[in-house]
Amino acid sequence: MTEQATSLRDALSAAAIALNETSGDREQAVRRSGELLTAGGRVDAAYTREMLAAVEEFGPYIVLAPGVALAHARPSPAVHGVAFSVLTLDPPVAFGHPENDPVRLVIGMAAPDDESHMEALRQLAELLGDDARRERLMTATTAQEVLALIEPAQGKETNA
Amino acid sequence: MKILTVCGMGLGTGLLLRMNTEAALATIGVDDAQVEVADIGTAKGMGAGYDIVLTSSELAEQLGSVKGKLITIHNFIDKAEIENKLREALDRPAAPAG
Numbered sequence: 001m002t003e004q005a006t007s008l009r010d011a012l013s014a015a016a017i018a019l020n021e022t023s024g025d026r027e028q029a030v031r032r033s034g035e036l037l038t039a040g041g042r043v044d045a046a047y048t049r050e051m052l053a054a055v056e057e058f059g060p061y062i063v064l065a066p067g068v069a070l071a072h073a074r075p076s077p078a079v080h081g082v083a084f085s086v087l088t089l090d091p092p093v094a095f096g097h098p099e100n101d102p103v104r105l106v107i108g109m110a111a112p113d114d115e116s117h118m119e120a121l122r123q124l125a126e127l128l129g130d131d132a133r134r135e136r137l138m139t140a141t142t143a144q145e146v147l148a149l150i151e152p153a154q155g156k157e158t159n160a
Numbered sequence: 161m162k163i164l165t166v167c168g169m170g171l172g173t174g175l176l177l178r179m180n181t182e183a184a185l186a187t188i189g190v191d192d193a194q195v196e197v198a199d200i201g202t203a204k205g206m207g208a209g210y211d212i213v214l215t216s217s218e219l220a221e222q223l224g225s226v227k228g229k230l231i232t233i234h235n236f237i238d239k240a241e242i243e244n245k246l247r248e249a250l251d252r253p254a255a256p257a258g
Contacts, residue, residue: 058168058200061216064236070172098217099234114171125176128237 005119006082008127009150016040016085016108017143026095026103029087030055033071033108036085043110044078051108063097067138068128072109082117083110084124086146088138105138123150161193164206166215166223170199173236177214180236184243188252212249214242 016036023029034048050073055062063069085108092102107124111117128134133149140146165181167174174197185193198206200219207213207226215223217232229249235241247253 054169059218061168061173061218064173064176065238066235068237070176072169072172074169075171109172111171117171118175121172121175122179125179125237129180129239134237 006116008084008120008123009147011082011117011120012084012086012147012150013040014143014147016083017146018086019088019140019142019146020090021087022091023087023089023093025093026055026060027052029069029089029093029095029103029106030071033085033087033106036087037083037108037110040083040085042079042081042083044080047073047076047078047110050074050076050078060095060097060101063095063100063103065128066100067092067102067104068100068134069095069103069106070109071106072111075111075113079110079112081112082120084108084120086137088140161190161212162210163193163195163212163214164203164210165195165197166200166203166213166219167197168200168219170197170202173216174198177233177236177242180239180242181214181246184239184246187239187243188247188250190250190252212246214245 016039018036030052034051037043038045051071054073087106089104092104094101095103137149165174165177178195178197181195204224207223211228213226214231220232231245231249
């Protein structure tokens with residue numbers, strides 16, 4: 001185990017948040033999600049191509065819950081640290097998932113290896129699993145609102 | 161008991177599913193389960209070694225034979241869906257309310 005796990009708050013910078021954007025289709029939304037990861041500062045632009053390829057390879061199952069997609073590629077040399085991005089879409093975009101379409105929230109994720117994103121992902125799971133916080137995330141209008149939603153998870157060492 | 165969660169690359173949805181599966185097992189009161197995560201490429205043909213395999217319906221079609229029970233999850237962040245389907249697979253219904 002690494003001593004200091006990257007928290008979701010550490011992995012998500014304000015520059016990697018874009019809210020209520022219009023996106024033509026799944027590919028455009030995933031590309032934008034990748035650009036936001038790069039804007040966050042830890043991910044090279046090449047990772048966006050890897051994300052697009054992964055989405056093509058694995059298809060719409062990345063829509064892991066109603067309205068919520070998790071876009072990412074495999075651990076990559078283009079990733080220099082754990083990074084997340086938040087993109088909300090207005091209007092929501094069909095990703096081709098039989099039950100969970102249309103997508104309102106795209107979480108972008110970049111991991112340098114198999115393990116170091118785990119704490120941030122755990123915090124994301126808590127956030128998304130909480131109906132009230134998820135709803136506020138999906139309807140936020142400022143990056144500050146998004147970051148404030150994540151703040152509560154910061155620094156808490158839970159071994160749930 | 162060995163449980164496998166499967167996703168495309170083994171580090172996003174499958175990992176979320178592993179976390180929520182572990183939480184659900186704790187709620188149900190199963191303490192002897194080992195939950196592992198695998199990507200679909202690795203998981204093909206691995207199903208034979210596990211008592212329960214959880215994945216999405218899309219990936220379930222690609223998985224091949226599973227020794228134990230195959231659970232397909234629609235909402236990977238819905239702990240209730242995961243808990244209910246695990247209870248069914250384990251034959252451990254929730255205690256009646258009250």
